[in-house]
Amino acid sequence: xxxxxxxxxxxxxxxxxxxxxxxxxxxxxxxxxxxxxxxxxxxxxxxxxxxxxxxxxxxxxxxxxxxxxxxxxxxxxxxxxxxxxxxxxxxxxxxxxxxxxxxxxxxxxxxxxxxxxxxxxxxxxxxxxxxxxxxxxxxxxxxxxxxxxxxxxxxxxxxxxxxxxxxxxxxxxxxxxxxxxxxxxxxxxxxxxxxxxxxxxxxxxxxxxxxxxxxxxxxxxxxxxxxxxxxxxxxxxxxxxxxxxxxxxxxxxxxxxxxxxxxxxxxxxxxxxxxxxxxxxxxxxxxxxxxxxxxxxxxxxxxxxxxxxxxxxxxxxxxxxxxxxxxxxxxxxxxxxxxxxxxxxxxxxxxxxxxxxxxxxxxxxxxxxxxxxx
Amino acid sequence: xxxxxxxxxxxxxxxxxxxxxxxxxxxxxxxxxxxxxxxxxxxxxxxxxxxxxxxxxxxxxxxxxxxxxxxxxxxxxxxxxxxxxxxxxxxxxxxxxxxxxxxxxxxxxxxxxxxxxxxxxxxxxxxxxxxxxxxxxxxxxxxxxxxxxxxxxxxxxxxxxxxxxxxxxxxxxxxxxxxxxxxxxxxxxxxxxxxxxxxxxxxxxxxxxxxxxxxxxxxxxxxxxxxxxxxxxxxxxxxxxxxxxxxxxx
Amino acid sequence: xxxxxxxxxxxxxxxxxxxxxxxxxxxxxxxxxxxxxxxxxxxxxxxxxxxxxxxxxxxxxxxxxxxxxxxxxxxxxxxxxxxxxxxxxxxxxxxxxxxxxxxxxxxxxxxxxxxxxxxxxxxxxxxxxxxxxxxxxxxxxxxxxxxxxxxxxxxxxxxxxxxxxxxxxxxxxxxxxxxxxxxxxxxxxxxxxxxxxxxxxxxxxxxxxxxxxxxxxxxxxxx
Numbered sequence: 001x002x003x004x005x006x007x008x009x010x011x012x013x014x015x016x017x018x019x020x021x022x023x024x025x026x027x028x029x030x031x032x033x034x035x036x037x038x039x040x041x042x043x044x045x046x047x048x049x050x051x052x053x054x055x056x057x058x059x060x061x062x063x064x065x066x067x068x069x070x071x072x073x074x075x076x077x078x079x080x081x082x083x084x085x086x087x088x089x090x091x092x093x094x095x096x097x098x099x100x101x102x103x104x105x106x107x108x109x110x111x112x113x114x115x116x117x118x119x120x121x122x123x124x125x126x127x128x129x130x131x132x133x134x135x136x137x138x139x140x141x142x143x144x145x146x147x148x149x150x151x152x153x154x155x156x157x158x159x160x161x162x163x164x165x166x167x168x169x170x171x172x173x174x175x176x177x178x179x180x181x182x183x184x185x186x187x188x189x190x191x192x193x194x195x196x197x198x199x200x201x202x203x204x205x206x207x208x209x210x211x212x213x214x215x216x217x218x219x220x221x222x223x224x225x226x227x228x229x230x231x232x233x234x235x236x237x238x239x240x241x242x243x244x245x246x247x248x249x250x251x252x253x254x255x256x257x258x259x260x261x262x263x264x265x266x267x268x269x270x271x272x273x274x275x276x277x278x279x280x281x282x283x284x285x286x287x288x289x290x291x292x293x294x295x296x297x298x299x300x301x302x303x304x305x306x307x308x309x310x311x312x313x314x315x316x317x318x319x320x321x322x323x324x325x326x327x328x329x330x331x332x333x334x335x336x337x338x339x340x341x342x343x344x345x346x347x348x349x350x351x352x353x354x355x356x357x358x359x360x361x362x363x364x365x366x367x368x369x370x371x372x373x374x
Numbered sequence: 375x376x377x378x379x380x381x382x383x384x385x386x387x388x389x390x391x392x393x394x395x396x397x398x399x400x401x402x403x404x405x406x407x408x409x410x411x412x413x414x415x416x417x418x419x420x421x422x423x424x425x426x427x428x429x430x431x432x433x434x435x436x437x438x439x440x441x442x443x444x445x446x447x448x449x450x451x452x453x454x455x456x457x458x459x460x461x462x463x464x465x466x467x468x469x470x471x472x473x474x475x476x477x478x479x480x481x482x483x484x485x486x487x488x489x490x491x492x493x494x495x496x497x498x499x500x501x502x503x504x505x506x507x508x509x510x511x512x513x514x515x516x517x518x519x520x521x522x523x524x525x526x527x528x529x530x531x532x533x534x535x536x537x538x539x540x541x542x543x544x545x546x547x548x549x550x551x552x553x554x555x556x557x558x559x560x561x562x563x564x565x566x567x568x569x570x571x572x573x574x575x576x577x578x579x580x581x582x583x584x585x586x587x588x589x590x591x592x593x594x595x596x597x598x599x600x601x602x603x604x605x606x607x608x609x610x611x612x613x614x615x616x617x618x619x620x621x622x623x624x
Numbered sequence: 625x626x627x628x629x630x631x632x633x634x635x636x637x638x639x640x641x642x643x644x645x646x647x648x649x650x651x652x653x654x655x656x657x658x659x660x661x662x663x664x665x666x667x668x669x670x671x672x673x674x675x676x677x678x679x680x681x682x683x684x685x686x687x688x689x690x691x692x693x694x695x696x697x698x699x700x701x702x703x704x705x706x707x708x709x710x711x712x713x714x715x716x717x718x719x720x721x722x723x724x725x726x727x728x729x730x731x732x733x734x735x736x737x738x739x740x741x742x743x744x745x746x747x748x749x750x751x752x753x754x755x756x757x758x759x760x761x762x763x764x765x766x767x768x769x770x771x772x773x774x775x776x777x778x779x780x781x782x783x784x785x786x787x788x789x790x791x792x793x794x795x796x797x798x799x800x801x802x803x804x805x806x807x808x809x810x811x812x813x814x815x816x817x818x819x820x821x822x823x824x825x826x827x828x829x830x831x832x833x834x835x836x837x838x839x840x841x842x843x844x845x846x847x
Binding site for chain 1: 517520521523525527531540614616
């Protein structure tokens, strides 16, 4: 979809900001441009929509050389979101989002419909926000409007330059996850510039790691982590790459599906006998519809009366993880709560499986051994 | 609320002074001007101010804007300095000197006539407009312009849709300041053959009659303050709503 | 032009008289205006005086929009009615003081307000009294802007003083006035050019003074 051929940028004072970039981004792919400051990632991105003119080489968008189209028209078909966001303060949220549709001559009702649609997409209630002004919004809200604005005229390509960089870390994680959900729905071809390796691993389908204007490695996150091409990549990725790899695995791929449980109606004594027989000291407890209710340990049972039900004896701890959660979040929870076995819940709070340290270690080892997707 | 009270009181005082001096009838060996005279002279006065400010805006706004562009950045100190000189030099000096010039420029002659006065007023009133145009266009957040470019706006669209709307409030302030100052300066126009309320004021000056001086000066002050109020209201109306709201987190 | 030159050559003492008179009247007015303006400006930055500050600044702004001749006329009336000399030096100086106020007042107020509160807090934390903070921190930092205000004021006053000639004061307005009255181009030019040169010279001089007086540390950042 976007093809870079020997793309080079040399400035008037001789600096080679970009030196012969060659790679191709597939349609519907989220490609992260990653690298240290000054590696040329932003410059390369800006050459795609010609905000920075190319010195030599070609960029083909959908087969067409991007210099053959009028620059302004080119940009109207490419969404653009920058770190400072740059919402126009004198226009309402709705008017901001409608900017490109206006440039393209859409009708008033078309534009309005699209603006409302996009606000829903970024999870901001249209009736509440569409007539507000940027100065009335919080940082996170402005960022979402920025994304909505970039998607205004439904462009096939999105260029994003550290779009979440100006947001505080807590909101940033949330925005990243939400954006991934949005991308699942809209499946745009996205170029995403960042210097944060965690963000790159989390967001990217493929990562283009750059240094000094050259492309060093262009691979999936897993390949980048487990099969770094050279010392630079290894160093950039970090010595804790195994831990970083936890981000790439989901709980549902690693958890154990078959396991013993206790029912809340059961008698505690009965359960104790079962646990002793199987040699387990902690059991998850479910209700009659399979919903997770808590966990029960042998010591819990021992310290209660003989006639008690599991219901009265169990521990109603809150520590669970969602089936779709990323593995590092689950591991962190296990470490902080002291649970060696983490209950995993799915829809409707139903118990879906359990997660153990052993399972995590095995899965990680397999991943490193397999070396990513190659 | 308080501001309006002060202004209204002031305007009433000025009207009062005008009425008082006009109804004085005979002043020394002179006769006070009539209300009709005052109206006629006010009209002439405003016409001069109008022309001077109009030309200042037509030349000053584009000029101030032009020197914010990178290509012309080098001559910006020259332009700003030039306009500033126009205001350092006393207004009276400008008017007086221009009146003595014995030649013609384009389609009008210098000398003792109204055109000279208008040109002098223009020179004197240029600075606030040029300086405000320059400052406001220069201080627009670059992120806004980058976003606009990235979204596909042409040069003109960026100026029209983003830069001008954001700069207009400050430019309007410059126009207001310039207008108010020009009303005051235009009083001197009579000295070089122009018309306006200076006619009344300077009759008083030459005759050494304070009442006549006030009869001319009070209406002038009234016009100055009044125009200031009107233009300030326009300024507020013209400011985009989004800019009036204080930023939530700065 | 030629006649103007001849005139100066013939009677240089007149030109000198006018220039000196002009400078004198401005000097007196500026000294008083600076003290008044600075004091008032400092006064209204005090705690709990925001209302007064707003009103004062607003009043000063309104006065500025009143044409100088109007103020002259009013002063002449007032002074005459209380029996003082109503023409010449006195009303001129009073009017100049009034007009010279605003730039100095406004700049002093704004400059002191703009001092980074962190610095004031640091001073307070070190044990300075409010007075010491004013004199050791706020004023030195405010000086450049106050200077700019004084400079604006002086240039403004040179212009207004020229008009003062019409109400009997001496100064460079006199040749202009007489020249117009008697249709003498040479006088007009002498007055007009001299006062223009004076204004530009003073403005240039003031900008140098401004630069000298700016604390070195602040200058380093300025381009």
